[in-house]
Amino acid sequence: MLAEKFLREELNKFAKYVIQQSRSNLTKGKKNTSKELYNSLGYDIESRKDLTSMAFKMADYGKFQDLGVKGKDSSAKAPNSPYKFGTGSGKKGGLTKGIDKWVRRRGIQFRDKKGRFLSYKQTGYIITRSVYKTGMKASMFFTKPFERAFKRLPDDLVKAYSIGIEKQIQINIKEK
Helix, strand or coil: HHHHHHHHHHHHHHHHHHHHHHHHHHHHHCCCCCCCCHHCCEEEEEEEEEEEEEEEEEEEECHHHHHHHEEECCCCCCCCCCCCCCCCCCCHHHHHHHHHHHHHHHHCCCEEECCCEEEHHHHHHHHHHHHHHHEECCCCCCCCHHHHHHHHHHHHHHHHHHHHHHHHHHHHHHHH
């Protein structure tokens, strides 16, 4: 049916806009060091009988980057986040490994009191401890473009769906 074709086109436009804006936000927010999250952003649109559904995809840690994480001692950085460090539900050592890779990619090394550089491992430990206790600020790299596009979506979908129905009716009239 033509209405489904137009519905898919509008959902594709919606998803492409959200992905493009999310990638742009990652780059502008300097959260794109490994490009893993950037490249993992995607979407799927499925149609079965009278049902069309759409799902967005991203690397697991994308939801934490987007919504932030409350710290073990403080939730000031991400007060509305559903995630919190120290609950025991996360992967053991995941934060340490991730920050260690990040510190090495960025070339970040703190100095001690005598002015000597600390190792990447020591620098990573200090940052990991701080992030664990104080949390991680929400970047909203995905949420903001999704909400912006979603406000426009209903009107676009109604318009696209009605165009599809109109064309289907015209084709049905011509066939008879």
